Each structure stands twice: as C-alpha cells, then as structure tokens.
C-alpha cells in the first residue's frame with residue numbers, strides 16, 4: 315500500500331491518461347516553502363509535498379502590520395528568497411492586494427462605505443502608483459539576482475485597459491510573463507480580450523464567488539451561495555479556460571476551489587491548465603486526477619455545469 319501511495323502522491327499532476335495539469339502551491343512567504351515542501355529529485359526521502367512550483371505568492375503579508383511600506387531592499391530580499399527556494403524555480407507572484415479583508419494603514423486610504431467595492435487590489439495603483447512601481451522594480455531586481463523568470467500578476471483586474479496598463483509597467487521592467495487574476499465577473503466575461511494584453515490568467519475563486527453571487531466571502535450565512543460547485547461560477551471558469559485554449563495561453567485556478575479533489579476533476583474538464591492550493595491539498599488532488607481520465611473529467615464538468623444547485627452537482631459527479 316505504501317508503494318502505491320508514494321507512486322501517486324509524488325510527481326507532476328496528470329490525469330489517468332497522462333493529460334498534464336500543473337499542481338502548484340499557494341504561499342504567503344518563503345517560510346511556507348520550508349520543511350513541508352521537500353520533494354527530493356529521487357522521490358525518496360521525507361514525506362514532503364512535491365509541487366511543480368508556486369502558483370500564488372501573496373505578497374501582502376510583507377506589508378501587513380506596518381506603519382511604513384517595506385523598503386525596496388527588504389522587498390528584493392523577500393522575493394529573491396522565494397524565487398530561489400521554489401520547486402522547479404517556477405513562481406507566480408501577485409502584486410499587493412490591499413483593501414477590505416486586508417487593510418494596510420500605511421497606504422493612508424480613506425475609509426469607504428463598501429470597501430469590497432472600493433479601492434482595493436490593483437485599484438490602489440490609481441491613488442498610490444509608486445507602491446506598485448516600487449514593488450515591480452523589486453520583483454525585477456530579485457528575479458535578476460536569482461536568475462529567475464517569475465510570472466507576475468495583478469489582483470482585482472476588472473477591465474482590459476487596467477490589464478494593458480499593468481502589463482506595460484511590468485514589461486517596461488523586463489518582466490516577461492505578465493498576467494491577471496480573474497476575480498471580478500467583468501474580467502471573466504472579457505477573458506479573451508484580457509489575453510490580448512497578457513500571457514496568462516489565474517482565477518481567484520474566493521473573490522470571483524463573492525462578486526458573482528453578491529455575497530461577502532466571510533459571510534457564514536451565505537455559504538451555499540459561495541459554494542464553488544455553483545454552476546454560475548463554473549460557467550465563468552469555463553469561459554476563461556476556453557479563451558485560454560483559443561489563445562494558447564495558460565489559465566489556472568488558485569482559489570479554494572482548486573483544493574477540492576473532486577471539483578479539481580471538474581476544473582480540469584472545463585479546461586484549466588493548473589491548480590494552485592496550500593501544501594496539504596496537493597497530494598489528495600494529485601491522487602484524484604490520477605484516478606480520472608480527461609474524458610471523465612469532461613463528463614464531470616458537463617454534469618456539474620448542468621446542475622441547478624451545488625449539492626446536486628456534488629451528488630451527480632461521482633468519484634472514479
């Protein structure tokens with residue numbers, strides 16, 4: 315039994331018929347790449363998590379609880395450490411996502427009546443552009459120092475012009491892989507146009523659910539609306555994945571939805587090319603994909619899209 319387990323809980327993500335799906339880590343700092351992530355090249359050694367890279371490096375943890383923004387040098391050091399430690403050297407780094415659940419006092423932003431609908435994510439660059447520019451400078455410098463080619467993405471991108479503006483700033487600094495998180499329905503609806511400006515998309519299902527279902531993501535009473543098996547959410551993901559396939563560009567999922575082993579088969583069936591999650595979910599998701607063919611994943615996706623409520627979807631999609 316041990317041999318079987320180690321055969322499926324290591325190595326790259328694949329369906330049973332070898333369709334590749336990148337399995338990536340969500341991290342908040344280099345510490346999250348510590349002893350928990352020790353996949354050795356031989357496949358022997360400690361039972362660590364074997365991921366193919368970092369799919370979401372949330373940089374705001376560097377900025378929390380600060381009176382002043384972290385300086386340029388401090389940012390370079392923090393990013394360089396992650397670029398050097400990441401499995402396979404692959405890191406998708408997200409620029410600062412401030413606002414709502416992550417208020418940052420040093421930004422000095424005025425209180426807002428509807429913070430989730432206000433100046434948050436990339437929108438902070440409207441009022442404090444130097445914060446984003448410094449961060450992009452630090453990312454570019456850290457990448458040079460580590461010999462890395464990071465993928466850089468912005469949170470809360472809503473329009474094509476925002477994406478174009480962000481891409482221009484990033485490319486001016488030599489960053490070659492520029493993307494956006496899809497967290498707002500407006501962005502999902504225009505995914506194909508966004509991909510005219512960008513190299514990849516990463517779907518943040520936590521916020522995309524919040525904004526699609528008009529339901530505060532922290533609201534316990536509304537958990538059924540925020541259920542990632544909701545067909546309206548899956549439909550938006552399907553549209554993004556189709557746009558990615560048409561453009562020949564990667565579209566991943568990095569919200570909580572990616573960590574549900576059975577839903578992961580649905581997401582793969584919808585056409586997403588990577589799944590990013592916290593370390594403990596990697597092995598169960600890898601095992602689930604390894605037990606399903608791509609055709610079965612597509613069947614699961616059709617069934618889930620056809621269900622009228624998330625409980626029904628879960629019941630109809632049976633694990634192999």
Ligand code: PEP
Pocket residue numbers: 370372411497517518519520521522568569570
């Ligand atoms: C998301 O919104 O799904 C996401 C991954 O970003 P965060 O949870 O940091 O808002």
Ligand code: MG
Pocket residue numbers: 469497518520521
């Ligand atoms: Mg988010």
